[in-house]
Amino acid sequence: MSLITPEIKSLIDPVVSSLKRHQIEGDQEIALAIAQLLMKVISAARWTNTYDLISIIRQVGIIIHKAYPRKIIPGNIVRRVLALIRDEIETEHENTPMMSSMFSLLSTTKCEVREDHSKKQMSDMRAIIIQGIRDLVDEITNVSEGLETMCVDLIHDNEVLLTPTPTSDTVLNFLIKARTKRNFTVLVMENYPNEIKKAHQFAKTLAQHNIETVLIPDTTTYAVMSRVGKVIIGTNAVFANGGCLSNSGVANVVECAKEHKTPVFAVGGLYKLSPLYPFSRDDLIEVGNSGHVLNYDDFELVDNVEVVTNPLEDYIPPEHIDIFITNIGGFAPSFIYRIVLDNYKVEDNKLE
Template structure:
């Protein structure tokens, strides 16, 4: 089944990157709904909600996934006939994928205006939005070179340096632990994010918070590129975003033996406090972290009563 394969691909990180995950989930819901042979609206909604739960359970930290699922499923759950639900599913899936792709281009245009001429930039992990910002600034003649980290243990930095090199940008590839050593040489840091909380904290690939701390110490701007669907609504109520822990084999390999009693910890993400974030660039504009709750309320349209009934967050965000 396509849905099961998609869920497995997301869980195993064959599909990775918050935006790609969200678009893939929206497309998988659309394809699954098209394949269903249901006679009643109730049966269709039940099947779609089960599919949505399967997808939402694959990666607990990236809120782009449940936000995408919520957006698509609102049309299904709000329908009064089977035909209306099927049509709404297709319409909202197409709309989400289209708007998600367009958001990256808008973010790149806005962020490029924040980058000074002849800039040296550091980036961490493989963020579609962050890389788009760097490439757009390069197209405007504003980028001298980039420092990109390797991003242990999954080495997503190799993807980043390939994309930047293909765009003709001079790249320095550094180990994660060298970020502080090279920070004085850069003008600013740009990363993506998997989630932005209501207080403006940023949840991103492990190691991001250390780089942000180094940037703060060196008085270098730390800029986050984030589509608005990466903002985490339930954090308004004080709920924390769960940090995903990955298999130990990613760290030590399958053949290496550890000494007795040694425990491997492999968190995939960490949390960067808003005090270390200078600017969040979204498709609707650039603003300070303190503006995050207004994005959730005014742009995403969440109200607290909806939190009590939303299945995607209720099932997978701690209640």
């Protein structure tokens, strides 16, 4: 039975429409949009117990997933909120006063106490959950501040760094913060064919902050890797097995880094950690406009090519990453599952 009322549907529809049209850009913006939507849904929803609320949030999560099935972050936020609600239920149960055997004889008193407690629970629970989501919004908004505290310890003076993810604001802020204490050089890859403009803007922004920056073609990765001290990549999603999704082309870079024994640091906020496992990797990776790879104007060449694909992301296996840098600290890929268990509930891994 659907618990989605017309009032809740009117809140969901604009966000779903924006996701389908890719009008919300950036992982942080998507995460904030979903968190704020869930806050509105919880305020508007009519529920008599918290298990009804869990069912409502799960149904909202399914609708959002169907709108943008290849994006992991909306599902992460839904599951974080579900975990928050389940934690409150557990706390409530722990705080329920136990009736002694003598007083339990007075059945009327026991019923009255339970009824009053239930009313108080319902009135307080909504406010507690909304405050929990506000704390989640603050965590997502201030994710860079948590990451920046680690950058000085991880980056050394006169080091050469390479980043193949010029679309990542998290990596950008990480490097800018590190520059306040360290001098280093950054090699920025062009990320052909989808992110060339963003790569140029990324390099320009670093240069404006007095960071020595060199923009390099993707084809020179292997040639320069022997000079690189660390590879720093941004993440689009981090899975429970310690693997992650990142920009297309990153898989080649980390393969080169492994060959040269160059450490790879993956940077990402806690909200990007997912309780899911990448069983069907092809289903996770979004494909973009193939015209960026092979221009349709070059019809003679197009006629002689059977398939042209333009994957927008790469899956990076955990063995190619040395450390994940999050806003709550740095972790080995093998430890990610433990962080996931602390922030999600196993029963919410499958929303349907």
